[in-house]
Amino acid sequence: MDSASEIFSSLSITDGWASSSPNLRRNLSLLSPEEILLAKILLQEGQKHLFDHWPEPGFDDQRKKNFFNQVARLNTSYPGGLVSYISNGRKLLADAKAGKNPYDGFTPSIPSGEVLTFGDDKFILLEEAGVREARKAAFVLVAGGLGERLGYKGIKLALPSETTSGKCFLQHYIESILALQEASCRLVVQGQCEAEIPLVIMTSDDTHAPTLVLLESNCYFGMKPTQVKLLKQEKVACLSDNDARIALDPNDNYKIQTKPHGHGDVHTLLYSSGLLKLWQSAGLKWVLFFQDTNALLFKAIPASLGVSSTKGYQVNSLAVPRKAKEAMGGITKLTHLDGTTMVINVEYNQLDPLLRATGYADGDVNCETGFSPFPGNINQLILELEPYMQELSKTQGAIPEFVNPKYKDSSKASFKTSTRLECMMQDYPKNLSASARIGFTVMDKWLAYAPVKNNPEDASKVPKGNPYHSATSGEMAIYRANCLILRKAGVQVADPIIDIFNGQEVEVWPRITWSAKWTSIFRDVKGKVNQRCSISQRSTLVINGQNVFLDALSLDGTLVINANDQAEVEVTGCVQNKGWMLEHVDYKDYSIPEETRIRGFRIHKIEQLEVNYTEPGKFCFKS
Ligand code: UTP
Numbered sequence: 001m002d003s004a005s006e007i008f009s010s011l012s013i014t015d016g017w018a019s020s021s022p023n024l025r026r027n028l029s030l031l032s033p034e035e036i037l038l039a040k041i042l043l044q045e046g047q048k049h050l051f052d053h054w055p056e057p058g059f060d061d062q063r064k065k066n067f068f069n070q071v072a073r074l075n076t077s078y079p080g081g082l083v084s085y086i087s088n089g090r091k092l093l094a095d096a097k098a099g100k101n102p103y104d105g106f107t108p109s110i111p112s113g114e115v116l117t118f119g120d121d122k123f124i125l126l127e128e129a130g131v132r133e134a135r136k137a138a139f140v141l142v143a144g145g146l147g148e149r150l151g152y153k154g155i156k157l158a159l160p161s162e163t164t165s166g167k168c169f170l171q172h173y174i175e176s177i178l179a180l181q182e183a184s185c186r187l188v189v190q191g192q193c194e195a196e197i198p199l200v201i202m203t204s205d206d207t208h209a210p211t212l213v214l215l216e217s218n219c220y221f222g223m224k225p226t227q228v229k230l231l232k233q234e235k236v237a238c239l240s241d242n243d244a245r246i247a248l249d250p251n252d253n254y255k256i257q258t259k260p261h262g263h264g265d266v267h268t269l270l271y272s273s274g275l276l277k278l279w280q281s282a283g284l285k286w287v288l289f290f291q292d293t294n295a296l297l298f299k300a301i302p303a304s305l306g307v308s309s310t311k312g313y314q315v316n317s318l319a320v321p322r323k324a325k326e327a328m329g330g331i332t333k334l335t336h337l338d339g340t341t342m343v344i345n346v347e348y349n350q351l352d353p354l355l356r357a358t359g360y361a362d363g364d365v366n367c368e369t370g371f372s373p374f375p376g377n378i379n380q381l382i383l384e385l386e387p388y389m390q391e392l393s394k395t396q397g398a399i400p401e402f403v404n405p406k407y408k409d410s411s412k413a414s415f416k417t418s419t420r421l422e423c424m425m426q427d428y429p430k431n432l433s434a435s436a437r438i439g440f441t442v443m444d445k446w447l448a449y450a451p452v453k454n455n456p457e458d459a460s461k462v463p464k465g466n467p468y469h470s471a472t473s474g475e476m477a478i479y480r481a482n483c484l485i486l487r488k489a490g491v492q493v494a495d496p497i498i499d500i501f502n503g504q505e506v507e508v509w510p511r512i513t514w515s516a517k518w519t520s521i522f523r524d525v526k527g528k529v530n531q532r533c534s535i536s537q538r539s540t541l542v543i544n545g546q547n548v549f550l551d552a553l554s555l556d557g558t559l560v561i562n563a564n565d566q567a568e569v570e571v572t573g574c575v576q577n578k579g580w581m582l583e584h585v586d587y588k589d590y591s592i593p594e595e596t597r598i599r600g601f602r603i604h605k606i607e608q609l610e611v612n613y614t615e616p617g618k619f620c621f622k623s
Contacts, residue, residue, distance in 0.1 A: 017043055024051040030061055035068040038075060038082075045086045047246050053253055063254035070256055077234035079268055079398035085236065089244035089421055092403040097242055097412045102402075103334065103350065107358045110373045111333035111343045113319070113440030114307045118447050119488040119522050126306030127521040133309045134184035134302070135195035136285040138385075139177055140270065142263040142425060143211060143292045144204030144233045150471075151455045153594060155210045159452065160595055161295035162475045163603055164511045164540055164580070169293055170214055172516070174199065174221040174228075176298035179516035183524075198284075199228045200275065202266045208232045231273055233265040234258075238418035239403075247418035257418055263291075264399045264423025271397030276389045287388060289381040289425055293452035295478050297380055299485070300448035302521050304382060304441040314384045315429045315438040317345070320445040322376030324364045325352060327466065329426075330374030331440045343438040345377040345426045375442045378449045379426050391432060399423050400430045446484060450477030456587040456598055460503030471598045472501045482512040483535075485522065490531035491550070497537060501600025502587045510535050511580070511603075514543040517565070540580045545569065545613070558608035566616030573623035578607035 017040050018025040024039055031039060042050060054064065075081045095102075116123050147156050157170040167175070177197050185193035203211050212230060215221070220228055235258035240247040249255040266289065270276055279287070286308060290297050300318060308316040322328050329345040346354065351374060352364040367373045405419040429438055443449075452474040454462070459470035467473065483493045496507035512535065519525045532552035535541060539555045545563030549570045553559075557577035563569045582601045585592050596602045611621050 021048045021051045023054040024048075027051075027054055027057050027064060030057055030064060031068065034072065035065075038068060038071050041075070041082055042071070042246075045083060046243060047086075049245060050248065050256075060254065067254045067256075073234060074237055074256065074258070078236065079272075079396040082237070084398075085421065086244045086246075088401060089239050089403065090242075092401060092421060093239070093242045093244060093405065093419075096403055096405055103346070103354050105337045106334040106354070108346070108351070108354055108360075108374075109333045109335065111331055111438070111440065113317075113331070113375065113442065114311065115375075115442040116303055116307075118444050118485075123303055124521075124523050126310065127302040127523065128187075128306070129310055130302035130305035130307075131180065131183050131521055132187050133286060133305050134180040134197065135188070135193060136283065137305065138198040138200065138275075138279050138284055138287050139173075140200045140202065140266060140287060140289045141173060141292065142202045142266050142289065144202050144207055144260065144263065144265070145292065146204075146206055146260065147292075147453075149453050149455065149458065150598075152598065155207045155214070156292045156452065157207075157211060158214050159293070159471065160475075161293075162478045162511075162513060163596070163599065164479075165513045165515075165542060165544075168214070169295060170211075171218065171221045172295055173290075173298070174223050175516040176301075176520075178222055179520050180298075180301070182517065183520045196224060196227050198275075198279065199223065200270070201228065201230050202233055202263070202269060203230050204233050204260060205235065229273075229275065231266075231269040231275075233261065233269060236261040236420050238420045240418045241414060242412075259418075259420045260422075261420070262422040263425040264401070264427060266425055267392060267399050267428055268397035271389075271392040276385065276392070280385055280389060285385055287383045287385055289379075289383070291379060291451065293474065294378070294380070294449060295474065296446075296448050296450050296481055298516065298520075299481060300380075300441075300443045303443070304380075307439070307441045308382045308384065311439055312384075312437055313382070313439040314387045314436050315343070315432070316382040317426065317440045318378050318380040318382070318448060319375035319440045319442045320378055320449050321369075321371040321442060322374065324366045324372040326372070326376065328376040328378075330364070330372060331377050332374050339434075341434045342430055342432065343440075344430055345379075345424075346374070375440055376445075377426060381426065381428070383428070387436065391428075395431070400427045446477065446481055450474050450481075456502035456504070456600060462504075468504045468506075470502070470504060471595075472504050472600050473506055475599060476506045476508065478513070479509040479511050480507060482514065483509040485525055486512065486529060486533075486535070489522070489526045489529050490533075491529050492531070492534040494535065494537040494539075499582070501584065502598070504600070508537075508582065510537055511540040513541070515545065517546045518543050518548060538579055538581075540608070558605075560608055560610040561621075562611070563613040563619075564616070567613035568618045569611075569613050570620045571611070571623075572620065575609050575623045577609055580605045580608065 078085045158168050161169045161172045181197045238247040238257040247257040249257045329347050330351045332346040333343045335341045356363040401421040401423045406416045408414045453469040459468040487493045496509040499508045529550045533550045534554050536556040540558040542560040546565050547568040551572045554574040557579035559575045581604045583604045587597045
């Protein structure tokens with residue numbers, strides 16, 4: 001008798017566990033002891049239907065083994081295994097069927113946080129505090145999403161964030177982290193600073209391989225490969241009914257149907273990977289979470305990190321002013337009848353009814369500032385490492401989940417399609433105690449938030465006044481932010497014109513871009529430009545270099561400045577040429593590369609002045 005049969009017979013004597021599934025019972029001799037234990041779990045958890053179609057041993061044996069390989073993966077990748085997954089599923093599905101409101105018993109109120117104004121004295125001090133802390137930070141990029149709304153054939157991280165420099169999102173992010181690392185080390189007064197800010201990228205089966213290829217084929221964009229770690233999230237089993245019966249793949253009945261579990265997986269993976277402990281022993285203090293297509297974010301990071309450190313926030317949610325009823329979650333303090341409180345994101349469609357049900361007769365309305373008092377959550381979080389670790393160790397990294405079944409009819413007895421449990425990164429604070437220091441940092445929207453989520457067709461249908469969140473608006477937002485920053489530093493930047501690309505009306509500012517190392521904070525910008533500089537609307541300015549200073553530059557055309565780190569270059573005078581023009585293209589013109597046509601324009605480079613400084617030294621360029 002082999003060991004599998006022994007286990008089987010001992011299990012069968014004590015439990016009679018396999019009697020409910022004669023088909024499985026007949027096949028037990030094919031299974032390893034571990035697989036038999038998994039089989040037992042499945043039967044005990046009401047999943048006998050998974051074996052109803054299993055033929056006698058000798059038929060489909062390899063496929064039966066493959067089935068258990070997948071079951072083993074699903075069991076190990078979920079905290080508490082499949083038993084927990086199924087039991088959580090049953091509970092959440094019962095709540096959903098009963099129409100239970102997750103906010104029953106809670107009263108909303110306005111949480112406390114910081115509202116910052118770009119460029120004022122407080123902002124500048126916070127940026128410096130943030131840069132100082134940056135060497136004690138780790139960055140975590142969640143990039144496992146399918147990107148269905150954008151519909152781009154590649155991964156979103158590989159898309160150019162803007163097409164003037166052509167740098168993709170991942171390059172922009174890595175260069176921004178390296179620039180922060182350098183700036184942070186420069187602030188260390190004594191001794192050598194050898195900080196290497198870690199970057200974790202959460203991938204999924206859909207994004208893992210292309211993310212790795214993107215990094216490897218570009219030498220990790222200048223980061224040490226050891227600094228970057230990829231953690232792959234697994235999908236979870238789909239559930240086909242209110243009893244949480246696991247669904248089989250419609251195209252392969254030896255495979256469990258799976259779907260993404262959501263970006264909340266990042267907490268589980270960070271915990272189970274052991275990285276949090278490593279970071280703690282390396283003296284790190286902060287973990288910063290961010291998303292795949294928000295190029296503006298790094299303009300908001302230094303000041304936000306400054307807020308975390310000066311306010312001692314364990315959780316700091318980055319936010320932007322939000323118009324009442326705008327389709328964006330609001331950061332809200334919820335107090336339960338039993339006295340417990342939490343500060344979390346409440347989805348916009350739940351905030352208004354919640355307010356109305358709890359004594360705010362007008363629901364979600366603007367206050368005297370012209371904005372909702374509940375700031376708009378942009379899903380970028382800064383967590384303090386130590387309390388974060390302590391909290392995750394209580395749950396083995398599991399965070400609150402939800403389920404969103406689409407029912408066939410009002411009886412809620414059956415689903416249109418299978419469902420699954422999901423979790424969101426921003427729900428982490430839900431379980432924190434009332435004493436946890438939770439806050440938010442509100443930044444101007446133009447500075448902090450312009451994600452690329454929607455395809456051109458859907459973006460063009462967005463109701464007027466709402467953000468497009470398209471490749472077009474994402475790129476234009478970068479130029480606008482850079483122009484507004486230079487304006488605030490004194491440069492005379494011309495007003496934008498309005499144009500329409502792929503059916504979206506946008507402001508077109510001068511196309512100004514700079515490499516991350518030119519500046520991480522506003523004080524640097526102020527030290528590198530002056531009010532004697534002017535830039536016309538049709539201009540393009542590209543600054544590649546750390547020590548480039550603009551003095552009385554008058555630009556009407558295109559100027560590209562490339563300088564190595566040891567070259568200090570002062571640029572002055574009048575530059576005028578035909579420049580680079582934006583040429584309209586149609587997203588339905590499939591002869592044009594997808595990266596370009598989804599923006600609705602391409603850059604026609606007619607004429608430019610390009611200056612290059614490859615040697616160390618001090619230089620003055622006068623046109
Ligand atoms: P989005 O809400 O933009 O979702 O995710 P998405 O899956 O990328 O795009 P759609 O909804 O299919 O159009 C916000 C961030 O969370 C990541 C995404 O990669 C993005 O950075 N994410 C999302 C994950 O890492 N894992 C997930 O399971 C879902």
